Amino acid sequence: MVARRSAGLVKLIGLCLTAGVLVAAVLFPVVGSIGLVSNRAADTVDQTSGDLAKGELPLVTTVQDKDGNAIAYLFNQYRIPTPSDQIAKSMKAAIVAIEDRRFYEHNGVDWQGILRAAAKAGSGGDTQGASTLDQQYVKNYLAFVLGKGDKDAYEKATEQTVARKLKEARIALQLEQRLRAEGKDAKEVILTDYLNVVPYGNRTFGIGAAARTYFNTTPDQLTVPQAALLAAVVNAPSTLNPGTAPDDALKRRNIVIDRMRDTGALGPDKAAAEKAATEYKAAPLGVVSPLNTVSNGCVISEGDGPANGFFCSYLIDYLAKAGLSLDQLKTGGYTIKTTLDQAATRAAKQAAEQQVPKTTDGIANVMSVVQPGQDSHKVRALVSSRDFGNDLNAGQTAYPLPSEVTKFGAGSIYKVFTAAAAMERGLTGIDKTIKTPGNYCSTVFKDGRKPYCVKNAGTYGEEMTLTQALATSPNTGFLGLEDQIGSVAPVVDMAYKLGMRETMQGVNDDGDPLKADKSNGPSLGDATKNENRGSFTLGAGATSVLELANVSATLMSGGKWCPPTPVEQVLDRNGQPVQLKEPACEQVVPKELAYSLVQGMSQDDKGTGTSAGAARNSSWDRPILGKTGTTETSKSTAFMGATPQYAGAVMILSDSPNPENICGGNGRPLYLCGNSANGIGGIYGGTAAAPTWFNAMKVIHQNLPVEQLPPADPKYR
Structure with missing residues (x-):
């Protein structure tokens, strides 16, 4: 008993001190004599009350496909802002009844409540009532808006000290004064903002999200029992969780209903109010199961989410480079309309999985689709045979x-x-004959101290036109062209210009992203130039499937490079367009070239072209540009192609921690087949990657007119 009285006395002293200091704070802007408020602190208080008056809350960013359908949500706090006239009177009455029944009678600080709480503290009783809704709004705003829910910010905003209570109360007083001076209904604004700020548990903030999450309804449709439950949960969102602690939540809800009865919120007739309260308390919690939450981020399990996740991930990275950080996206409430084409995505996803099932051990099949254009290159699909997610056993990857x-x-x-660089220098043309012997040793490039030598993978004639060489891919012919160019540097520069920009300058020789200080450099492009690697034309180094697709889009756009953009438009929370810092399109080679x-x-899909079989099997009947490729050890293989309407690239790669050669294809399942030095029995671009491209593009081009390829210029023939 003595201990209880001592504790109560401490509370009494604290509350009285707080009340006294608050009175002084109201009467005097600076209470310097007791050291609790300085000029600097007063400035902070003024600024905070101004921030609260503006009511800028962390909001959810919505990501949409090209047709305006939501595909993902990005947020730190799931919140649906709701204006006052769209919040049920029952909700407002419930929160006032349980948290601050004198809300409409005080100016932000309830002096009577403080004295009443002090009296109870003196006798060891409950001190509830000392903190008004205004003060609670301030506390929650500091914790969850300015502090963004950070643990340290929350602890600072809720610490049990006289100084903190003083600051909180003074901000509350200033807030009401400021709102009235602006001609606003201070009480209505504060009550609405409070309901929009506070947490309701289950990662849900604000009444709009809470109504949807727990009852799949809107705030204006909340019944008395529903409103009472949400008002109850606010008191302790974790311990009163309706899902994990339904009995405690029900008990607290019924206390709220009783308080609503006592305050007259259930009507002026006492008998009728008592009867209504009894009926409301008999109602079940009525919470939907499962809770009606939304996925946060790019990992989405339902609908098309597993396919859209790769696009979402690229979008976030792209926006970060364009001036919108992930933190901004998670708090800014933007609406992002993207270039994502769901039909193209589904077609590409189906084709990728058809060739390589998602659970195939150690092998992934990926495809990127870009739309050519003079003003933009819009990314329409980014897919993998694997789903986007974190469950490896289910065939998912977050890479x-x-x-x-x-x-x-x-x-x-x-x-x-190599062909483009040679044509640019006038060394060859598409109809000009180049030498294609079975073996060729370079006169320019070295393998250590010896000349760099290559041989053809198949049987070819001693010479053929450049067009035939691009279709049948003899190694010796292109090393010979590099010799004529005299250095690998122009070839690397051409790769960069046409679209391999991140590949050439964004990663190092091992394919790892370059650090900002380039301490793990040089870049792949610079390393290739520094060592004058003749092997560059054989494509052994790191590469990007999206950039390959964009290369074919650049060619089909008449040499106009544009960044592969996933964005149509970004709107801020007020519906105003946001200007992004996107690279400008560039004319990188002459249109004629x-x-x-x-x-x-x-000719790659015709006659003896490397993808002719895949084209026939898919009944392909449109003109395309195309090129296949396979690395020497068969750990990856690719196909790049385009029509005037769509460009795309496919790559099959060994994505296991210990990559192996890949075998199969040409109608057979793909499988890992060890690490033989020359990849004997391995896959080829025409028999493994190309089928995915043709099968996907066959669907994507449905109902589109057949367009002819642009004509060649005599200068480059």
């Missing part, structure tokens, strides 16, 4: 395989850059 620079090469696709190279690559 952005379709958009990142992988450590695996695209093989002979890089011969396109680009279109001539398109014609030079137009």
Whole structure:
């Protein structure tokens, strides 16, 4: 008993001291004599009350596909802001009844409540009532809005000290004064903002999200029992969770209903109010099961989420480079309309999984689709045979395989850059004959101290046109072209110009992202130039499937490079457009060169072209540019192709921690087949990657007119 009285006396002294200091704080802007409020602190108080008056809350960013359908949500706090006229009177009455029944009678600080609580503290009783809704709003705003829910910010905003209570109360007083001076209904604004700020448990903040999460309804439709439950949960969201502690939540809800009866919220007739309260308390909790929550981030299990996740991941990275950080996205309440085409995504996903089932051990099949254009290159699909997620056993991965620079090469696709660099210098044309002997040793490039030598993988004639060489891919012909160029540097530069920008300058020689200080450099492009690697034309180094797709889009756009953008438009929380810092489109090679190279690559799906079999099997009947590629050890294989309407690239790679060669294809299942030095029995771009491209693009081009390829220019023939 003595201990209880002592504790109560301490509370009494604290409350009285707080009350006295508050009175002084109201009468005097600075209470310097007792050292609790300085000029600097007063400035902070003024600024905070101004922030509260503005009511800027952390909101959910919505990511939409090109047709305006939501595909993902990004947030730190799941919140649906709700104006006062869309909140049921029952909800307002419930929160006032249980948290601050004198809310409409005080000016932000309830002096009577403080004295009443002090009296109870003196006798060891409950001190509830000393903190008003205004003060609670201040506390929650400091913790969850300014503090963003950070643990340290929350602890600071809720610490049990006289100084903290003083600051909180003074802000509350200033807030009401400021709102009245602005001609606003201070009580209505504060009550509405309070209901929109506070946490309701289960990662849900604000009455809009709470009504949806627990009852799948809107705040204006809340019944008395529903409103009472939400008002109850606010008191202790973790311990009164309706899902994990239904009995405690029900008990607290019924206390709220009783308080509503006592305050007249259930009507002026006492008998009728008592009867209503009894009926309301007999109602079940009525919480939906499962709770109606939304997924946060790019890992989404329902609907098309597992396919859309790769696009979502690329979008976040792209926006970060364009000036919108992930933190901004998670608090800003933006609406992002993307370029994602769901039909194209589903077609690409189905084709990728058809070729490589998602649970295939150690092998992934990825595809990127980009739409050519003079003003933008819009990314329409980014998919993998694997789903986007964190369950490896279910065939998922969170690595952005379709958009990142992988450590695996695209093989002979890089011969396109050699051809383009040679054509740019007037060394060859698409109809000009080049030498293609069975073996060739370079006169320019070295393998250690010896000349760099290559041999062809198949049987070819001694010479053929560049167009035939692009279709059948003899190694010796393109090393010979590099010799004519005299250095690998122009070929690397051509790869960069046409679209391999992150690949050439964003990663190091091992395919790892370059650090900001480039301490783990040089870049792959610079290392290739420094060592003058003739092997570059064979595409053994790291590469990006998305950038390969964008290369074919650049060629089909007449040499106009544009960043592969996932964004149509970004709107802020007020519906105003947000300007992004996106790179401008560039004319990187003459239109005549680009279109001539398109014609030079137009035979890959015909006759003896490396993808002809895949084209026949899919009944492909449109003109394309195309090029296959396979790395020497068959750990990856790829196909790049485009029509005037769509460009795309496919890559099959060994994505296990210990990559192995890949075997199969040509109608057979793919499987890991060890690490033989030369990849004997391995896959090829035409028999493994190309089928995915043709099967996907066949669906994507349905109902589109057949468009012819642009003509070549005589200068580059």
